Amino acid sequence: MSKKTTVKTGGKAVAGKTTKKAAKPAAKSTVKTSKKAAVPAKKKQSFGGLSEEILLRMHDLMVKSRVLEERLIKIYKAGEAYFWIGGPGEEAWGVPLGMLARKGFGPENDWLHLHYRCTPTMVAMGMTMIDSIRLMMNRATDPSTGGRNFSSHYCFPEWNVAPVTSPLEVQYPIACGTAQAQKRVGKGALSIVTGGDAGTAEGDFASCLILASRKGQELPVLITVQNNGYGISTPYDGQHGETHIADRARAFNIRSRVINGNDPVETYLALKEEMEYIRKTGKPSFIEAMVTRLYGHSSADGANKKPALFDPVLSFEKRLIDAGILSEKAAKKIWEIYETEGVNAQEQARQEPSPTPESVWDHVYVNNENADWRKF
Amino acid sequence: MASIAQAIRMALHYGEENMGVKDIFGQDVGAPLGGVFTATQGLQTAWNSTLDERGIIGMAMGIAMAGDRCVAEIQFADYIFNTMDLLKIAGNTLWCTNGQIQLPMVVMTPVGAGIFGSVYHSHSFDAWASRLPGWKIVMPSNPLDAYGLMLSAIEDPNPVLYLKSKALMRHKGDELIPGEPVDEKELKAMIDKPVQNADGWKPRWPELEKYMVPIGKGKITRAGEHITVVTYSRMVHLCDEIADKLAEEGISVEVIDLRSIYPYDWQLIKSSIEKTGRVLFVNEDTEVTNFGEHLAYRATQELFYQLMARPRVLAGKNLPGIGLHPNLEKNSVPQLHDIEAAIREVVAEVP
Numbered sequence: 251m252s253k254k255t256t257v258k259t260g261g262k263a264v265a266g267k268t269t270k271k272a273a274k275p276a277a278k279s280t281v282k283t284s285k286k287a288a289v290p291a292k293k294k295q296s297f298g299g300l301s302e303e304i305l306l307r308m309h310d311l312m313v314k315s316r317v318l319e320e321r322l323i324k325i326y327k328a329g330e331a332y333f334w335i336g337g338p339g340e341e342a343w344g345v346p347l348g349m350l351a352r353k354g355f356g357p358e359n360d361w362l363h364l365h366y367r368c369t370p371t372m373v374a375m376g377m378t379m380i381d382s383i384r385l386m387m388n389r390a391t392d393p394s395t396g397g398r399n400f401s402s403h404y405c406f407p408e409w410n411v412a413p414v415t416s417p418l419e420v421q422y423p424i425a426c427g428t429a430q431a432q433k434r435v436g437k438g439a440l441s442i443v444t445g446g447d448a449g450t451a452e453g454d455f456a457s458c459l460i461l462a463s464r465k466g467q468e469l470p471v472l473i474t475v476q477n478n479g480y481g482i483s484t485p486y487d488g489q490h491g492e493t494h495i496a497d498r499a500r501a502f503n504i505r506s507r508v509i510n511g512n513d514p515v516e517t518y519l520a521l522k523e524e525m526e527y528i529r530k531t532g533k534p535s536f537i538e539a540m541v542t543r544l545y546g547h548s549s550a551d552g553a554n555k556k557p558a559l560f561d562p563v564l565s566f567e568k569r570l571i572d573a574g575i576l577s578e579k580a581a582k583k584i585w586e587i588y589e590t591e592g593v594n595a596q597e598q599a600r601q602e603p604s605p606t607p608e609s610v611w612d613h614v615y616v617n618n619e620n621a622d623w624r625k626f
Numbered sequence: 627m628a629s630i631a632q633a634i635r636m637a638l639h640y641g642e643e644n645m646g647v648k649d650i651f652g653q654d655v656g657a658p659l660g661g662v663f664t665a666t667q668g669l670q671t672a673w674n675s676t677l678d679e680r681g682i683i684g685m686a687m688g689i690a691m692a693g694d695r696c697v698a699e700i701q702f703a704d705y706i707f708n709t710m711d712l713l714k715i716a717g718n719t720l721w722c723t724n725g726q727i728q729l730p731m732v733v734m735t736p737v738g739a740g741i742f743g744s745v746y747h748s749h750s751f752d753a754w755a756s757r758l759p760g761w762k763i764v765m766p767s768n769p770l771d772a773y774g775l776m777l778s779a780i781e782d783p784n785p786v787l788y789l790k791s792k793a794l795m796r797h798k799g800d801e802l803i804p805g806e807p808v809d810e811k812e813l814k815a816m817i818d819k820p821v822q823n824a825d826g827w828k829p830r831w832p833e834l835e836k837y838m839v840p841i842g843k844g845k846i847t848r849a850g851e852h853i854t855v856v857t858y859s860r861m862v863h864l865c866d867e868i869a870d871k872l873a874e875e876g877i878s879v880e881v882i883d884l885r886s887i888y889p890y891d892w893q894l895i896k897s898s899i900e901k902t903g904r905v906l907f908v909n910e911d912t913e914v915t916n917f918g919e920h921l922a923y924r925a926t927q928e929l930f931y932q933l934m935a936r937p938r939v940l941a942g943k944n945l946p947g948i949g950l951h952p953n954l955e956k957n958s959v960p961q962l963h964d965i966e967a968a969i970r971e972v973v974a975e976v977p
């Protein structure tokens with residue numbers, strides 16, 4: 251495996267030269283983004299009434315998530331990981347979700363049953379870059395799986411983030427189970443479930459709609475689908491008789507809507523409203539978010555940016571700059587800071603231990619109770 | 627004496643009263659029916675799930691993930707097959723999360739033949755289940771073990787699959803469950819829902835006590851010197867019957883009721899084979915890639931030089947299903963005469 255770290259030099263997505271520790275010094279200067287005086291006031295936009303603080307926070311996290319995903323792809327391309335799958339292009343959906351979730355442990359807090367495109371949500375919840383990179387590079391220090399699973403297969407029990415598993419759609423009925431426990435406790439917490447459009451053809455998706463909506467036994471589940479128009483190579487058209495996936499929820503009397511998941515403001519407002527509804531009523535709600543698969547399905551189809559597609563991070567950044575909320579200079583600095591953080595994290599993760607061969611027997615059963623029949 | 631169905635019901639009651647069980651659910655598990663074998667009648671936390679096996683297992687995983695104890699039922703093991711990958715995930719969740727997420731859930735399901743249940747009410751699941759690392763698998767043969775294994779299953783922090791023989795649901799044992807009234811009519815009056823005028827009926831539960839059968843521990847049901855027969859669930863009774871019959875001829879058969887498929891009680895099997903030098907494994911799942919084959923393999927590997935005869939496996943024939951007509955069923959899963967013949971053959975073998 252290569253021991254070089256590919257460094258991006260600025261805000262633009264230019265793959266830069268390969269150096270080992272070049273990016274380190276740049277990280278020193280932390281820059282405040284709110285130098286209002288330097289920002290020329292331009293077009294007034296309403297941004298749905300969201301505060302500048304929220305808008306800037308969203309932008310910051312969206313950039314962080316994008317830089318992290320691009321770092322993961324570079325790690326893959328450098329031969330330092332076996333596979334990449336993730337969520338660049340879904341930042342405008344995932345970041346507001348992570349910001350709005352009631353984060354914490356136990357049934358008083360929200361549960362998140364995510365799929366493999368949810369790096370933006372995890373970043374918004376506070377996952378550090380290095381923890382994602384440790385997972386990507388199968389380090390023993392990977393907090394999610396200890397080097398056992400693919401990239402983006404996050405698990406953070408301290409925040410009620412359920413393990414991401416590869417079999418599509420199984421998270422949907424599981425979310426109904428955590429919602430059952432939350433409902434029992436009655437503290438207004440909800441279970442959030444995410445997944446792709448193609449996967450909704452699986453029976454588990456229907457299981458969730460049915461379980462969550464039984465009359466008198468409704469469950470506090472926020473059922474969501476991120477519709478990027480594809481399942482690997484198969485386009486949406488030709489696989490669906492329903493106009494919108496969201497229409498399926500209506501048949502179960504589940505409140506339902508389709509949103510532009512490329513717009514963080516629309517997403518934030520919609521999520522906030524639906525979460526409040528669920529917390530108040532204990533009933534499910536459904537959101538289909540239209541999103542962009544900006545880097546293709548996974549490393550298996552190249553993981554290259556598709557220039558023709560809408561980029562929710564760059565476009566939101568432009569909106570903020572045009573509105574005078576963010577300066578170009580400050581924006582550039584944010585990209586640089588996260589780039590440096592990513593490079594350093596990769597360097598560090600590389601030094602960290604690998605899982606040992608003997609550790610395969612760990613955690614088959616609780617408390618490492620013997621799993622090896624040879625030793626019974 | 628309680629039947630196995632009553633024993634399970636009492637164990638579940640004990641579980642919801644004393645061990646934090648909050649959901650007992652599955653198809654027709656709640657009122658009014660209380661389960662197709664009445665094993666969940668009158669329980670406080672029992673409820674009817676949707677008719678969706680994957681929904682049931684998925685929901686159980688979520689409840690367990692959130693830290694609550696639950697017991698989920700698949701109405702017949704014949705209908706568990708579409709949950710296979712969820713069972714796999716439940717079994718690998720702790721491992722995939724490097725020890726972070728525990729799923730303390732119990733899934734119970736009726737298994738096996740013996741009641742002329744035709745193709746889709748006769749499937750076994752023990753061999754399939756033995757290929758689900760991360761799960762513990764138990765298979766009781768009598769009411770006391772059914773009670774004690776259920777309490778152990780509920781208490782265990784891992785997912786536990788509780789396979790209950792359909793044919794044994796009405797089977798009564800010869801040992802009382804701690805707290806069970808001596809008079810079985812009294813027990814029936816207390817905890818069986820009346821067939822008529824059941825409106826407003828509530829069970830009166832006996833003062834049950836905690837009684838655990840440790841998972842992974844087998845039991846010798848017949849002590850013997852000439853051959854070891856390792857079996858579980860319904861087949862225990864057939865093997866015991868043949869052991870009693872052969873004892874009259876001076877053939878001394880040791881029968882082991884394994885009780886747990888995984889982890890299994892190798893030490894008990896091993897010490898018995900070391901004594902007898904001969905072993906037969908009996909179960910009713912299909913014979914190719916059968917759990918008994920694993921045990922026979924292990925016996926061959928570890929005890930080769932102590933064996934006086936080739937280890938044998940007597941299991942269900944490798945057929946796509948169990949046909950309804952008695953001629954068909956009886957020629958598909960081991961019968962008394964098959965067990966007797968196999969024991970005689972192993973005992974007669976000269977090294």
Ligand SMILES: Cc1ncc(C[n+]2csc(CCOP(=O)(O)OP(=O)(O)O)c2C)c(N)n1
Binds near residue numbers: 417446448478
């Ligand atoms: C049950 C199952 N079948 C097949 C696969 C292989 N697979 C992985 S991703 C994928 C496409 C999923 O498409 P979609 O649900 O739209 O999500 P997206 O990847 O587009 O976000 C497939 C078929 C799988 N992981 N799980």
Ligand SMILES: [Mg+2]
Binds near residue numbers: 448478480481482
């Ligand atoms: Mg898709």
